[in-house]
Structures are given as structure tokens and as C-alpha cells.
Amino acid sequence: MRVSRTSRTVLGTITGIILATIYLPLIVVLINSFSTSKSLTWPPPGFTFAWWGKAFQSAGALGAILTSVQVAVVATIVSLVLGTLISLALQRYTFFGRDTVSLLVILPIALPGIITGIALNNAFRTILGIQLSILTVIIAHVTFCIVTVFNNVIARLRRMGTSLEEASADLGGGLWTTFRLVTFPQLRSALLAGGLLAFALSFDEIIVTTFTAGTGVTTLPIWILNNLFRPNQAPIVNVIAVVLVLVSIIPIYVAQRIAGSDVVQK
Amino acid sequence: MTTQSETRVRDGAGHRASVFLYSHVRVRLALLISAPLFWLGLVYIAALVALLVTAFWTVDSFTGEVRTDWTFDNIITVLTGSLYQSVTLRTLGMAVLVTIADIVIALPIAFFMAKVASAKWQRILVIAILMPLWASYLVKAYAWRSVLSNDGIFQWIVQPFGGTTPGYGIPGAVITLAYLWLPYVILPIYAGLERVPDSLLEASSDLGAGTWRTLRSIVLPLLWPAIVAGSIFSFSLTLGDYITINIVGGANQMLGNLVYTNVGAANNLPLASAIALIPIAIIFVYLAAVRRTGALNSL
Numbered sequence: 001m002r003v004s005r006t007s008r009t010v011l012g013t014i015t016g017i018i019l020a021t022i023y024l025p026l027i028v029v030l031i032n033s034f035s036t037s038k039s040l041t042w043p044p045p046g047f048t049f050a051w052w053g054k055a056f057q058s059a060g061a062l063g064a065i066l067t068s069v070q071v072a073v074v075a076t077i078v079s080l081v082l083g084t085l086i087s088l089a090l091q092r093y094t095f096f097g098r099d100t101v102s103l104l105v106i107l108p109i110a111l112p113g114i115i116t117g118i119a120l121n122n123a124f125r126t127i128l129g130i131q132l133s134i135l136t137v138i139i140a141h142v143t144f145c146i147v148t149v150f151n152n153v154i155a156r157l158r159r160m161g162t163s164l165e166e167a168s169a170d171l172g173g174g175l176w177t178t179f180r181l182v183t184f185p186q187l188r189s190a191l192l193a194g195g196l197l198a199f200a201l202s203f204d205e206i207i208v209t210t211f212t213a214g215t216g217v218t219t220l221p222i223w224i225l226n227n228l229f230r231p232n233q234a235p236i237v238n239v240i241a242v243v244l245v246l247v248s249i250i251p252i253y254v255a256q257r258i259a260g261s262d263v264v265q266k
Numbered sequence: 267m268t269t270q271s272e273t274r275v276r277d278g279a280g281h282r283a284s285v286f287l288y289s290h291v292r293v294r295l296a297l298l299i300s301a302p303l304f305w306l307g308l309v310y311i312a313a314l315v316a317l318l319v320t321a322f323w324t325v326d327s328f329t330g331e332v333r334t335d336w337t338f339d340n341i342i343t344v345l346t347g348s349l350y351q352s353v354t355l356r357t358l359g360m361a362v363l364v365t366i367a368d369i370v371i372a373l374p375i376a377f378f379m380a381k382v383a384s385a386k387w388q389r390i391l392v393i394a395i396l397m398p399l400w401a402s403y404l405v406k407a408y409a410w411r412s413v414l415s416n417d418g419i420f421q422w423i424v425q426p427f428g429g430t431t432p433g434y435g436i437p438g439a440v441i442t443l444a445y446l447w448l449p450y451v452i453l454p455i456y457a458g459l460e461r462v463p464d465s466l467l468e469a470s471s472d473l474g475a476g477t478w479r480t481l482r483s484i485v486l487p488l489l490w491p492a493i494v495a496g497s498i499f500s501f502s503l504t505l506g507d508y509i510t511i512n513i514v515g516g517a518n519q520m521l522g523n524l525v526y527t528n529v530g531a532a533n534n535l536p537l538a539s540a541i542a543l544i545p546i547a548i549i550f551v552y553l554a555a556v557r558r559t560g561a562l563n564s565l
Contacts, residue, residue, distance in 0.1 A: 019394055029409045085299065101299070109499075110553060112545050115506060115542055118539065118542050119314050122316055123309075174280065175284045207509065224405065225404055244405070248401065251400070
């Protein structure tokens with residue numbers, strides 16, 4: 001099938017329009033963060049740096065960012081370990097119920113977040129009688145972060161085959177030595193990509209978090225939701241949003257570099 | 267020198283454990299799988315089962331505590347109440363609309379990325395699609411609130427042509443949700459198209475098939491699992507959403523709002539659990555229906 005010149009132009013135009021629509025709201029947020037209007041009228045009536053100054057002094061926002069980072073770091077580390085273990089088990093072994101286990105891993109993202117949220121809320125409060133805290137948020141986040149690590153690692157395991165590991169075993173490498181010197185180095189970039197996604201997922205999650213966070217726990221999304229409808233806080237939310245998008249360029253750049261170096265290695 | 271250290275290593279407990287594990291596949295598997303299975307089983311599945319059970323309990327109207335008296339009342343309320351029926355239909359309708367809109371938008375852009383754009387542009391486009399995923403979900407929904415508002419940019423753009431903004435309501439919510447989940451639909455479809463070999467497309471055209479015939483008979487069947495995988499995201503995420511509808515949906519409610527109100531303000535966990543069983547049932551029907559397409563492996 002040859003794609004004709006006309007079809008190429010049409011497809012390219014559609015792609016351009018879709019991308020413009022994707023970025024329009026983000027650009028509106030950027031411009032509104034400098035607007036003198038508190039109710040986000042368009043076009044902006046005036047220009048000001050005031051919100052940017054206030055945002056960096058907002059103790060609530062800074063504290064929330066710290067909480068979110070703590071939750072995301074711990075959730076990412078735990079899901080990296082659990083995700084790698086289950087990928088190895090599912091990819092390298094055949095056993096009874098393997099399909100069920102792989103369905104079990106993807107279930108937390110296949111089911112709507114509110115289900116995970118209310119199920120865990122109910123389990124913690126009604127069944128176990130545990131107080132909601134930062135720990136319950138982390139436990140909840142790990143549950144749906146495992147799958148992002150799993151997806152990346154199992155795809156890598158499929159591609160890399162077992163020949164190098166067998167060679168290592170033939171040369172006398174024990175299981176641990178083989179994992180440390182042969183398997184892990186090949187998995188490293190997949191782990192980084194999965195870990196980055198898990199971190200981003202946890203950092204941005206609001207629905208499950210609302211149901212599992214105790215009263216004193218304010219992650220960044222919870223803070224944003226609490227301040228979204230307050231006239232004096234909404235422009236500060238805009239500033240935080242812009243900063244987050246700008247900061248997110250770093251992990252995307254890192255992820256792309258990893259993807260690029262993988263291609264070179266092949 | 268080497269022999270000495272090697273002998274020491276080979277006699278160590280670590281080595282003996284390694285040899286033991288090497289010859290005992292089941293033990294190795296058990297060691298790998300027990301921790302993650304323990305977590306998912308104990309935390310997640312147990313919680314889901316508990317949710318199912320809680321739907322059959324009741325709340326003490328004086329103390330507000332959950333009482334373990336078995337009753338079908340909650341289930342009957344949810345199944346027969348007109349509020350629950352209309353909200354379920356509305357939520358389901360929105361999920362279907364959002365999913366169709368996302369697939370229709372994702373197909374041309376994914377095709378352009380995978381089969382038309384040069385390698386360099388392909389990478390740029392993938393980054394361009396990924397980047398909005400890192401912007402906060404709430405901020406994007408809120409951005410649409412300001413885009414759709416009566417003195418927002420949407421009104422500003424369409425007013426010269428005699429149009430008006432849809433404002434806050436179901437259409438606004440569908441637009442916003444379709445916007446939010448679009449990258450999740452584009453990426454699997456793009457990955458699926460990448461796996462369709464160009465040689466098949468060439469063979470098809472060599473055998474005399476036109477563009478549409480090739481798309482319908484070659485591309486679509488190969489791409490179907492990827493499309494279904496993408497649809498699971500947009501469908502499931504819409505089904506459980508209750509925050510976007512609060513931000514851009516006016517006074518309308520989705521199933522998630524009913525669950526949220528009953529957990530929080532109304533403090534009726536058993537009723538909330540019973541309502542939550544509706545999206546669970548819908549998703550399981552959906553997953554069972556698409557399981558044979560192999561979509562679950564391309565998630």
C-alpha cells in the first residue's frame with residue numbers, strides 16, 4: 001500500500017490539528033499563570049508576576065509536594081521489587097494458574113480507580129480497623145504501580161531470551177551471580193523506564209489517594225483539588241501546574257535517552 | 267590462588283543454596299512469586315472480596331457504624347432505584363462516547379506516526395504525545411474549565427463564527443474526559459501499527475488491493491487487539507471518574523459521585539459498596555468479551 005501525497009498531507013494536517021488541541025489547554029494554563037484575572041477570563045486583562053512569587057512562598061503547596069515525593073519514592077521502590085519478581089516468575093516459568101496471575105497483575109489498572117479506592121478504604125477501616133495514614137496511601141499506590149514495572153520488565157525479558165543466562169550457568173555462575181552480572185544489567189533500562197512511569201503515576205494519582213489518605217495527609221493532587229475553587233488560590237494552582245510540566249521534561253528526556261541508547265546497543 | 271578462592275566460594279552456603287535452587291524449579295518459582303502474590307492477593311483481592319461482602323451489610327442509623335447484619339436491601343435499592351438506573355445509563359453512555367471519540371482521533375494520528383512520519387519526526391511526536399501525561403490530571407481538567415467557561419478561549423474563538431461554548435455539562439465532560447485519556451489510547455494503537463510489517467501492506471497493494479481494501483482487510487484485523495487494549499483504558503477510566511464531572515460537568519452525577527457521597531458525607535459504606543459493584547460488573551463483562559482478542563497481552 002502506497003500512501004498517496006494527498007493522504008499524507010491530510011494525515012499530517014489532522015495530526016497537526018490534534019496536537020494543537022492537545023497543547024491548547026496547557027498553553028492557556030501557562031498564560032493564565034501571568035494573568036491579573038482571578039476568574040481566568042480570556043483574553044487576560046493584564047500581566048503580573050504576583051502569582052509566581054506567591055506560589056514559591058505557599059507553605060501548603062511546598063509541604064504537599066514533599067508528601068507526594070515521599071509517597072511516590074517509597075511506592076516506586078516497592079513496586080520495582082515486586083514487579084520484577086512477578087515478571088520473572090510469569091515469563092520464565094509455566095505453572096497452573098499463570099493466566100489468572102497475569103490477569104491479577106493488570107486488574108488494578110483495568111478496574112476503575114474508584115473501585116480500588118473504595119475497596120481499600122473499606123478493607124482498612126471496616127475490616128481491619130486501621131487508621132488511614134500516609135502508609136495506607138503507599139500500600140494503595142504500590143498496588144497499581146506494580147503493573148507499570150511489570151509491563152516494562154516482562155517485555156524486556158521476552159526480547160532478551162535465556163541464552164546469555166544459560167551461558168553464565170554453563171560457565172559456573174550461580175543463580176545469584178547470574179542475576180547480578182547477566183540478567184540485571186540487561187533489565188536496568190527497563191527498570192528505569194518502569195520506575196519513572198510508576199513515580200509519575202503515583203505522583204499524580206488523586207482518586208485512590210482520596211479514599212486512602214488520612215485527614216493529615218495532603219499529597220499535591222489533594223492540595224490542588226482543595227484549592228482549585230478558591231479564587232485567591234486558583235492562580236497559584238496554575239503556577240504549580242506550569243512548574244510541574246516544565247519539571248516533567250527531565251524524566252521524559254531521561255526516558256528518551258535510555259530508549260535511544262537501547263537502540264544503539266542492539 | 268584462584269583455585270583456593272574458588273574452592274571457598276564453591277563450598278559456601280550461598281553456593282549450596284544456589285545448587286539446591288537450580289535443581290528445584292518449584293522452590294525457585296515459589297520464592298519469586300510469593301511476595302508479589304502475597305501483596306496482590308492479601309491487599310487487593312481480599313479488599314475486593316471484602317467490598318462484595320460489605321454490600322450485604324447495613325449501617326446502624328444511630329451510631330453510623332457498619333453492622334454485620336446480612337441483608338439484600340442495598341443490592342435491591344441499587345438495582346431498582348431510578349436514580350441508580352439513570353446514573354448508570356448516563357455513565358455507561360459517556361464511557362462509550364469517550365472511547366469511540368478517542369479511537370476515532372487516535373487512528374489517524376497513530377497511523378501518521380507509525381507509517382508516514384520519518385524516524386526523527388516519529389520520536390518527536392511520541393514525546394509530544396507523552397508530555398501531557400506528566401501534566402497533572404487535575405490541572406488539565408481545570409484547564410478545560412477555563413477553556414470552556416463563558417468568557418474563556420473556546421467562546422473567544424467560536425464567537426466570530428456565531429458559535430457558543432458548550433459550557434459546563436455532559437458535552438463538556440465528554441470532551442474533557444476524551445482529552446484526558448487520549449494519550450492512553452494513542453500509544454497502544456501506535457505500538458500496534460508499528461508491529462504491522464510494511465511488507466504485508468506492499469504485498470496487499472501488489473495483489474491489487476486499494477488503500478481502503480488494505481486498511482480493512484490487512485491493517486484492521488492486525489490492529490484490533492491494540493485498539494481494544496486502548497479502549498480498556500478510556501472505558502474503565504471514564505467509568506470510575508467523579509472528579510472531572512465535578513469540575514466541568516455542572517450538576518450532573520456519575521456512578522463515581524454516588525459512591526463518593528456514600529463513603530463520605532452519607533457515611534454508608536455498605537450502600538457505596540453495592541453501587542461500586544455496578545462498574546465492577548460492567549468491566550468484568552467487558553474484559554470477558556475482549557479476552558479472546560488477545561488485547562490483555564497488549565496492555
